[in-house]
Amino acid sequence: MxxxxxxxxxxxxxxxxxxxxxxxxxxxxxxxxxxxxxxxxxxxxxxxxxxxxxxxxxxxxxxxxxxxxxxxxxxxxxxxxxxxxxxxPAEEQDDGASDDEGADDQEERQDRGGLPPRDPYADALTRLGLNPGLTLSDLKRAYKQAIRLAHPDAGGSAAAAQAVNAARDVIARRHGWK
CATH class of the missing domain: 1.20.5 (Single alpha-helices involved in coiled-coils or other helix-helix interfaces)
Structure with missing residues (x-):
């Protein structure tokens, strides 16, 4: 073993x-x-x-x-x-002039009771609050005041601002300032 x-x-x-x-x-x-x-x-x-x-x-x-x-x-x-x-809120200004500048003569005649359309120069003077014997400085002052109220940024409307611009242009053209 x-x-x-x-x-x-x-x-x-x-x-x-x-x-x-x-x-x-x-x-x-x-x-x-x-x-x-x-x-x-x-x-x-x-x-x-x-x-x-x-x-x-x-x-x-x-x-x-x-x-x-x-x-x-x-x-x-x-x-x-x-x-x-x-x-x-935007306040509507009613200064006696229509904001709708594209109305044709027939509609204006109906609105005014059949009378012929108004003179654009007279409407422009009314819109800016001027008298016919104005100066260029009067026009500038009235335009600035009117556009300040009518401008969309100041609570006015685009149509109102365009109407103020058109009124200034009509008056300036009539007096030969533009």
Whole structure:
């Protein structure tokens, strides 16, 4: 029995001496391979997290940029709304002249009871509040005052401002100032 044990020990020692370095080298290569796989997995997770964080920040930047445009438009809307509120409701000015300059002669005759149409010069003088013996400085002063009231930015209307401009042009042409 001792001889069998001794023979077994010798065989075991021989095989261990021959194959142990190969087995240990194989185990070391297996551990290295496992660490290499683990390193690649860690790199892949890090890249995925970096991509995800970049997408989140890019989406947030896009949302903020779009929100900025919307905010700017909202502020512009509020500015114009406050400006209109500050002006108040538009008051219609009735200074005796018609704002509809495109009426033909037939309609004017019906409005005036069959009388011929009015003189444009007389209408222009009435609109600006002037007398026939006016000077250029009188015309300028009356025009500035009338346009200040009739201008759309001051609560007037575009048609009223056009009528004041047309009245100034008629008077200036009649006197040769234009």
């Amino acid at each position: 001792i001889l069998a044990l001794l023979a077994g020990w010798i065989v075991f020692s021989y095989f261990f001496a021959e194959f142990a370095p190969i087995i240990l080298l194989g185990i070391c290569h297996l551990i290295g391979f496992l660490f290499l796989c683990l390193w690649e997995v860690v790199k892949l997770i890090a890249r995925a997290l970096a991509w995800l964080i970049a997408r989140i920040f890019r989406g947030a930047a896009t949302a903020l940029r779009k929100c900025g445009h919307g905010l700017r438009l909202g502020l512009l809307f509020l500015f114009y709304l406050a400006d209109e509120w500050r002006r108040g």
